[in-house]
Amino acid sequence: MKNEKPNYFDLVYQVVREIPEGRATSYGTIAHYLGLKSGARMVGYAMNAAHSLPDVPAHRVVNRIGMLTGKHHFSTPTAMQEALEKEGVIVENDKIKNFDQVFWDPEKELLI
Template sequence: MEPSFYDQVFELVRLIPKGRVSSYGAIAKSLGAGGSARMVGYAMSNAGSAELPVPAHRVVNSAGLLTGKFHFNPPELMQELLEQEGVTVKDDKIQNFKKHFWNPLEEL
């Protein structure tokens, strides 16, 4: 049986190295579902129910904004986890986004 879309997203997000981030759209595109960035977002909001830990804090929108922070408790946790990995966040936006960006299509 083929893994569900959510499971495929979780597997891919687990590959994002510490100190790096990816976007909902880049993950969707690498899974062959280019127009499904929103579905990746839904998957990330359910990452807490995955069997193995999913570093959902490493997934942001295409501009580097922490749009998923409200799925963390407290919302500031997403920024704290990124900063622990050396990623600077200011006003809910990743600084030097291109430097930290991990593109699954280039890395896999």
């Protein structure tokens, strides 16, 4: 019976793979888009497990106010910030500056 349920991690990864370079979204936004009842926490679990998947840009997923709350799950404490900055995203004090301008909403951007 367990196999009949969708693999939520895979669904989360499908959405995260669509986030364009230089943009970011939140755990809760992805959860809302996918209709995950367990919400942002499930997306966070998926992101924590994504670091061995080179095609999932986990650095582009932050909390609802743009904080790099997942940074401790990367290879170094600064890797998440470095990856975002490499894409042109400005990060100050572990928070994306002008998050509202960088924010990517799958509800508006995707048709999957």
